[in-house]
Amino acid sequence: xxxxxxxxxxxxxxxxxxxxxxxxxxxxxxxxxxxxxxxxxxxxxxxxxxxxxxxxxxxxxxxxxxxxxxxxxxxxxxxxxxxxxxxxxxxxxxxxxxxxxxxxxxxxxxxxxxxxxxxxxxxxxxxxxxxxxxxxxxxxxxxxxxxxxxxxxxxxxxxxxxxxxxxxxxxxxxxxxxxxxxxxxxxxxxxxxxxxxxxxxxxxxxxxxxxxxxxxxxxxxxxxxxxxxxxxxxxxxxxxxxxxxxxxxxxxxxxxxxxxxxxxxxxxxxxxxxxxxxxxxxxxxxxxxxxxxxxxxxxxxxxxxxxxxxxxxxxxxxxxxxxxxxxxxxxxxxxxxxxxxxxxxxxxxxxxxxxxxxxxxxxxxxxxxxxxxxxxxxxxxxxxxxxxxxxxxxxxxxxxxxxxxxxxxxxxxxxxxxxxxxxx
Numbered sequence: 001x002x003x004x005x006x007x008x009x010x011x012x013x014x015x016x017x018x019x020x021x022x023x024x025x026x027x028x029x030x031x032x033x034x035x036x037x038x039x040x041x042x043x044x045x046x047x048x049x050x051x052x053x054x055x056x057x058x059x060x061x062x063x064x065x066x067x068x069x070x071x072x073x074x075x076x077x078x079x080x081x082x083x084x085x086x087x088x089x090x091x092x093x094x095x096x097x098x099x100x101x102x103x104x105x106x107x108x109x110x111x112x113x114x115x116x117x118x119x120x121x122x123x124x125x126x127x128x129x130x131x132x133x134x135x136x137x138x139x140x141x142x143x144x145x146x147x148x149x150x151x152x153x154x155x156x157x158x159x160x161x162x163x164x165x166x167x168x169x170x171x172x173x174x175x176x177x178x179x180x181x182x183x184x185x186x187x188x189x190x191x192x193x194x195x196x197x198x199x200x201x202x203x204x205x206x207x208x209x210x211x212x213x214x215x216x217x218x219x220x221x222x223x224x225x226x227x228x229x230x231x232x233x234x235x236x237x238x239x240x241x242x243x244x245x246x247x248x249x250x251x252x253x254x255x256x257x258x259x260x261x262x263x264x265x266x267x268x269x270x271x272x273x274x275x276x277x278x279x280x281x282x283x284x285x286x287x288x289x290x291x292x293x294x295x296x297x298x299x300x301x302x303x304x305x306x307x308x309x310x311x312x313x314x315x316x317x318x319x320x321x322x323x324x325x326x327x328x329x330x331x332x333x334x335x336x337x338x339x340x341x342x343x344x345x346x347x348x349x350x351x352x353x354x355x356x357x358x359x360x361x362x363x364x365x366x367x368x369x370x371x372x373x374x375x376x377x378x379x380x381x382x383x384x385x386x387x388x389x390x391x392x393x394x395x396x397x398x399x400x401x402x403x404x405x406x407x408x409x410x411x412x413x414x415x416x417x418x419x420x421x422x423x424x
Contacts, residue, residue: 004237004365006283007031007389010323013285013361016387016395022361023286023303023384024401025372027058029066030391031281032368036070039277042244045252047266052096054229055081057274057369058282062388062398064088067277075229075272079106082113096226096272098141098187100162104131111135118187118226122168125175138176139185139226140169144206162189166210173218184220185270186211189228193235193275195242201250203227208258215264224268227251231276235317235366242276275369282368284308284384288360297334299356304338305345306381308367309374312344320348323361328354336362340379372399382407 007028008016036051043049052075053067059081064074065088073094074085085095095115099106102124110117111132118139119125128134143163164172173184186207191199207225214220234241251269259267284307290300310316320336322328330352338345347364356362375383385401 004319004321006321006323006363006365010361013323013363017285017287017361020385020387020395020397023284023301023307025367025384025386026283026285026389026395027063027278027368027386027398028281028389030389032063032066032278033070033391035277035281036067036072038244039271039273040071042248043269043271045248046255046269048224048268050094050224050268050270051277052094052226052270052272053277054272054274055084056373058278058371059084059373060386060398061088062396063278064090068094072277075274076110076115079103079109082106082109082115086113093137096139096187096270098189098272102127107132116185118185119164119172120162122164122172125172125179129179134176134179134181136181137183137185137223138181139187140164140172140176142166142169142186142188142207142210144188144190147206160190166213169210170214170217173214173220177218177220183223184214185224185226185268186214186222187226187228189230189272191230193232194230195232195234195239197242197247197250200227200231200242200247201254203230204251205254205258208254211264211267212258212262215262221264222267224270226270226272229272229274229276231273233275233279233366233369235319237319241280277369279366279369282366282371284364284367284371286362286364288356288358288362291356291358296350297332299334299336299362301336301338301347301362303347303364303384304340304379304381305342306338306340306376306378307384308347308364308371309376310370311347312342313374318347318367319365320351320353321363321365322354322356323363325354325356325360330354332356340381342378377402377407380407 052073054075061084068090074090075096076082077099092114093116097110097115098118100120107128120141141163145158211222231242286301286303288299289302292298305312332355333352335346336348382402386399388396388398
């Protein structure tokens with residue numbers, strides 16, 4: 001079992017909320033660093049290892065700078081994410097640019113930064129050549145189709161919009177070689193939040209076997225394979241986290257059985273984990289502000305689905321702790337809800353919890369990935385800020401809360417005053 005921990009006491013959070021009113025995200029720097037070191041240690045067995053943190057999971061340059069200090073790179077999927085990596089000091093081949101339906105200007109910036117471009121489609125070869133030229137090092141994303149099962153979040157690979165087919169990727173490498181590429185890599189991403197080690201080991205087997213086939217049919221020896229992300233975290237207290245050592249050992253067995261006999265050793269192993277790196281070490285802190293007693297018991301909080309959409313969008317479970325009531329039995333059953341004009345704006349549905357009163361502080365766990373990043377402004381909601389708990393116990397603002405001025409920044413009220421709503 002994973003258990004659920006929070007690094008601050010109720011009293012500490014009450015003090016913090018006087019300077020930084022709820023809701024806010026809090027991230028634990030020490031825990032993130034320690035987790036990064038466990039990942040690095042587990043995969044140090046491979047001849048070359050690189051984790052490119054999935055910026056989409058937590059697009060904050062302070063977090064990226066911390067992870068850069070731990071030896072991680074960045075996995076980017078858009079122009080702003082490339083710029084965030086640059087601002088954090090992550091440059092060159094430490095950036096993996098994995099996008100889809102990519103605008104030309106994003107390829108241009110990726111080339112300027114020296115990022116590893118990971119093509120998503122066969123037709124993008126010609127598009128990239130015209131937009132930015134073919135780089136020396138190029139990667140291609142493989143979609144295994146029915147060879148690999150997906151999961152509930154990412155869907156079946158054969159129904160996903162991502163990647164080359166097997167035939168396309170072999171022909172694509174031939175063409176890229178003819179067009180001047182000299183270094184090659186292979187990538188896939190077929191699941192999201194998967195806790196089964198065997199699933200990820202099987203993904204490695206599929207990529208390793210394809211690497212052998214590519215060598216046989218094109219003469220290309222890959223420089224590395226990127227096994228993608230998708231490693232899950234235990235959102236529920238009864239679930240167990242992925243054992244990094246067990247996972248790395250399983251991948252190594254496949255490496256020794258497939259890569260070494262084929263003469264492809266040394267082959268680098270890259271990852272693009274996001275959720276597994278920061279997810280358990282971020283929390284959304286919110287305050288109960290209302291209670292409602294109709295056909296169900298409701299607790300209204302000052303956060304909403306605009307701050308954390310995963311429960312409403314996916315029906316995802318996020319554990320909730322009522323600060324100061326950790327030892328109180330869960331004798332009430334609540335829907336914990338936000339204030340959006342949408343009935344799926346719920347952080348918990350029929351959840352046993354201790355009795356909650358307006359003013360109580362609630363901590364929503366495992367919000368350190370795909371949390372603030374997926375925020376939005378529907379109903380004119382302003383996204384909350386992000387705080388970082390540093391190893392010395394201090395707390396710094398790494399993103400302030402949005403203001404009304406931010407929300408209106410793209411509107412021109414001077415032009416509105418001159419606007420004639422009637423055309424004569």
